[in-house]
Amino acid sequence: MADAQAQRPDTPLSNLRRKTLPVINDTLQIDSLSIIPNTLSITGVPDSTYTPDWVNGRLIWKQRPPQQMVTVTYRVFSIRLNATAQRMNYDSVINFFIGKPYAPEFAGASQSNDFFNFGNINYNGSFGRAISFGNNQDAVVTSNLNLQLSGYLADSIEMAAAITDNNIPIQPDGTTQQLNEFDRIFLQFKKNNWQLSLGDIDIRQQESYFLTFYKRLQGIAFETKTQLGPHITNTSMVSGSIAKGKFTRNVITALEGNQGPYRLQGANNEFFFIVLANTERVYIDGELMQRGEDQDYVINYNTAEITFTPRQMITKDKRIVVEFEYADRNYLNSNIYLTNETNFNDKLKLRIGYFSNADAKNSPINQTLDADQKRFLNELGDNTGQAFYPNAVIDTFSVGKILYAKIDTVYNGGLDHDSIYVYSTDPAQARYSLSFIHVGEGNGNYVPDLNGANGKVYRWVEPVNGEKQGAYEPAVFLVTPKKQQLMNLGIEYTFSEKTVINTEVAMSNYDINTFSSRDKDNDKGYAARVQLRNTQPLGKKEKGLKLITNLGYEFVQDKFKPLERLRNVEFSRDWGLPLEPTITPVDESIITAAVQLADNKSNSLKYQFTSYNRDKTFTGIRNALFHTQTIRGWRFNNQFSYSTINATSEKGYFLRPVVDISRQFPALWNYVLGANYAVEHNEIRYKSSDTITPYSFSFTNFQVYLKSNPARPNKWGVTWFTRTNAYPLGTQLATSDRSRNLSVFAELLRSPKHQVRVTSTYRTLEILNTAVTKQQPDESMIGRAEYQVNEWKGLLTGGILYEVGAGQEQKRDFAFLEVPAGQGEYTWIDYNNDGIQQLNEFEVALFQDQARYIRIFTPSNEFVKANYNTFNYSLSISPVAVISPANAKGMARFLSRINYNSSLQISKKEVAQGVVQFNPFSVPLNDTSLITLNSSFINTFSFNRASSKWGFDINNARTSNKALLTYGHETRLLDDWSVRARWNISRPIGLELIGRKGKNQLTSDNPKFGNRNYKIDQYAAEPRITFTKGANFRLSAGYKFSDRKNQEGSGERSTAHSLNSDVKYNILQNTSISAKFTYSNINFTSNDPVPNLNTPSAYIMLEGLQPGRNFLWTLDLTKRLSNNLEMNIQYEGRKPGETKIIHTGRASIRALL
Secondary structure (H helix, E strand, C coil): CCCCCCCCCCCCCCCEEEEEEECCCCEEECCCCCECCCCCEECCECHHHEEEECCCCEEEECECCCCCEEEEEEEECCCCCCCCCCCCCHHHHHCCCCCCCCCCCCCCCCCCCCCCCCCCCEEEEEEEEEEEEECCEEEEEEEEEEEEEEEEECCCEEEEEEEEEECCCCCCCECCCCCCCCCEEEEEEEECCEEEEEEEEEEEECCCCCCCEEEEEEEEEEEEEEEEECCEEEEEEEEEEEECEEEEEEEEECCCCCCCCEECCCCCCCCCCCECCCCCEEEECCEECCECCCCCEEEECCCCEEEECCCCCCCCCCEEEEEEEEECCCEEEEEEEEEEEEEECCCEEEEEEEEEEEEEEEEECCCCCCHHHHHHHHHHCCCHHHCEEECCEECCCCCCCCCEEEEEEEECCCCEEEEEEEECCCCCCCCEECCEEECCCCCECEEEEEEECCEEEEEECCCECCECCECEEEEEECCCCCEEEEEEEEEEEECCCCEEEEEEEEEEEEECCCCCCCCCCCCEEEEEEEEEEEEEECCCHHHCCEEEEEEEEEEECCCCCCCCCCCCCCHHHHCCCCCCCCCCCCCEEEEEEEEEEECCCCCEEEEEEEEEEECCCEEEEEEEEEEEEEECCEEEEEEEEEEEEEECCEEEEEEEEEEEEEEEEHHHCCEEEEEEEEEEEEEEEECCCCCECCCCEEEEEEEEEEECCCCCCEEEEEEEEEEEEEEEECCEEEEEEEEEEEEEEEEECCCCCEEEEEEEEEEEEEECCCCCCCCCCEEEEEEEEEEEEEEHHHCEEEEEEEEEEEEEEEEEEEEEEECCCCCCCEEECCCCCCCCCCHHHEEECCCHHHCCEEEEEEEEEEEEEEEEEEEEEEEEECHHHCCCCCCCCHHHHHHHCEEEEEEEEEEEEEECCCCCCCCCCCCCCCCCCEEEEEEEEEEEEEECCCCCCEEEEEEEEEEEEEEEECCEEEEEEEEEEEEEEEEECCCCEEEEEEEEEEEEEEEECCHHHHHHCEEEEEEEEEEEEEEEECCCEEEEEEEEEEEEEECCCCCCEEEEEEEEEEEEEEECCCEEEEEEEEEEEEEEECCCCCCCCCCHHHHHHCCCCCCEEEEEEEEEEEEEEECCEEEEEEEEEEEECCCCCEEEEEEEEEEEC
16 A cells, blocks of 8 residues: 655654854854753853743843853754744645635625725724814824735735834834834735845844844845755845944943943944934843843933843943944945855855945935035045034024124233134024034033023133133034945855864955045955864763864954954953953954863863964963863852963953852752852053053952742842952052942742732942042942732732932933924913023913924933932722622612722932932922922722712822923922712703812022913812713803912912803714814903013913903814725814914824724
């Protein structure tokens, strides 16, 4: 009998696998199948240094191991858990029907009401367009699009698309691990062995050594895998795109007990830029951090600021490195990427790659270059750090601009004269628009003088004895167009199962200024690398004993320019050198040789020799020993490294022993006890004087910890460690300071009703020798506690978050930028009638057509150290969750009608005093030690809320805000009490009564902004009657009385009597018409003989209207054109007092897909 089944492939009977893989990047792909959780182990590498991704069969290094190859042991599932399931080829289903099923078309049945029809493609999302116009504004068009598509096209081409677009693109918040991006277009098509991606694409290259990068791009990428022969496969990728940003690397100087925020800088020392979301990689002491409020750090992509969470206490000893891409649109920037790999029977692999990134010098975007500026850049050559170009552009006068007059002045007793620029609001003199740049203290002639509404104003300062007294100059920094190209060729040959050789050569071409033909002899650079690996089994196969040897050589020319960091993040420090990028590039060569003895129980002993040469100026030799072994339950993970360093004028050594021991005790609930002892002694001396170099250092660290069973839902841990530092003092390393640290954490997650997370660190810093360091003794503490409760079937729900620590607060400037009407938030009121916009003349717009300005905060370089405190809680009490109103009687029935919600959010920073500020309520709003505050306290009590007959609500909302600005503090307080009662007399008729009482206060401690101060007490009462007929008609009418009194300034008072009415009528199921009309009679008085209406307090009290009779009306038409298409037309009008009538019209169309 013939066998009708296909031949089964040879499949291993065991799912246990062991591989030796190279450590090249921060991500290590282990297997194509999913890995069974908790079965992964790496010989000689503790599990705390990596994070496994079980589903995708890979791991992410938190801290790269020192060895270049690692042995991984694990077990796999028989499938990839997130693989696309395809039981049958799509072609076989759609193309092999003998006949088609008959579907009769009844009259009208084939017609679809869907405005959009994508056929068999699954889709969802929304689409909208709107226009706004009126006699008080220009026409404004807004749009938004959100569309997701998935499915199959034609013969089995799989398609996926995500398209989002909004008027104002912003970066997502960097407070979570997962990001939902705005303004993204992505389309992908797949079939069998090819894939095409278009739009916003991410390309990550990790296969090669010299050509490694991660880029966020806009363009096209095509990937294909082809079978060239029975045992030959070819994989290639082609991409052409426009770059979204530029890669750079920051080494941040950490401050003792300061969690941040820390500002990032661009490649050209820029401060104001946007970080591309999800491109950042943050390292502390060489370990990769994770983003998230409950992880290691959070980042504000729009202001380029990083703040560290209580999980990572920041001290002066921390080494922080941040790599990221940021939006750099000085020129149109294009990328081309090609890669190809051919695999010959898994014996020979041939890789070739090419990458090109070039600025189009004739297509500038964010800067406009005239002929003189291009000539200046042409003569500049590679000296791009000196690209400061004087800038004074003649401009037309406008009240929204900051302009200067050019005048001649004499100084130094009349001996010197110069032409200077002076800020002016005179249309006859204010002709010059200037941009100022920071050139360093004492290197400029201008200083910041005051904040204008649209930016900062600068003032000329007279030199003293020929010495400049400022730090700014009227100039611009011209960014040169650049070109970077890199090509690599790699060959991997497997001699046998035991021996593999891997080689790679690369060439780079980096032109830092394509405008200039000068200094081109240093553009091209070369690099090469070769590695040989041999694995030799020893003894019996059951023990898995094997001898692993590695040989390697690497050469990198000083002119070679990789796309991103080439080696591990702290490579230079490992050789006693400063952290990059402060090191000057020179020719480098690295020789490595290693021998390792390992078994299948993760026991390992390895010796590694490394020679590192930097041209003829530096020679380093390192001998390292790595020992990992388990003896009677005790786990040892020890390292010993000794490097000798010989430079042109220096010599020394770097000693780094580490002893780590731990054990899990099954008899004691699987508690884990461990200890770690580490020393780093980097002693480099000048050959001429035998004194210690400034970058020498030494520290000793001892740590002991006790942790509960990590496999249980309830777990905790305590860690204590001490560190003693020594720094150069003459001819020796003198002990400088000693710190002691105690860290605790707990997670109680067993009960779904009560969940607790706590982490805290307490640190003391003791100064032992004031001659060595200027650091002051310090005591710091950070902590975070979370509690979630859901008890008694939802009767009581809520949560608490409490966080304390120390950081810093930046003084911030702000400016107002004009935008189309309705898209802003603020309006300009010329209080002093001078026609010039000042910062104290902008208010929150009360009508949409007035909202013509947005407020932009710009961080300064001035910091204030602060203790921060965050306290949030939310509480909800709902007796109806446990008491059924239908069956309850007496007190139980009364309680079932009650609902109470309360929430409090406090985030504050105070001037640093003492260790930490534990009490979030201790400092009043007007206390001078309070730097910033954001507080919101809301309470709502509802009775009989579920009843359709009657009920009432009592609400209190109290918000407090205090901001630190460059001109002082600005404080706002809003306290509002409201009572709302409703009574449905009959089914169609209902009564409603609303009462309000509150306070609105604004205070600025700068006398120049004293006109903005007010303290308004306000009262209001509003009865309303409503008539409803079915679901089609509703008519309501009401009366409102309001009284406002300013307790400061001129004692202004306004009383208003308003009549309100609105009607709504629904036609069938697809059309709705509504109208509103308000008549308001306002009486406005003050202590002044003639009340001043042109003040901030008057604008708030009059709600943007005028004394006397005011009329407001609105007409609204909404019509559903189809099942998923809706149109809206709206007309608004108002007649404030004796002013003209203002008309505003809006029309929009919205589709739900």
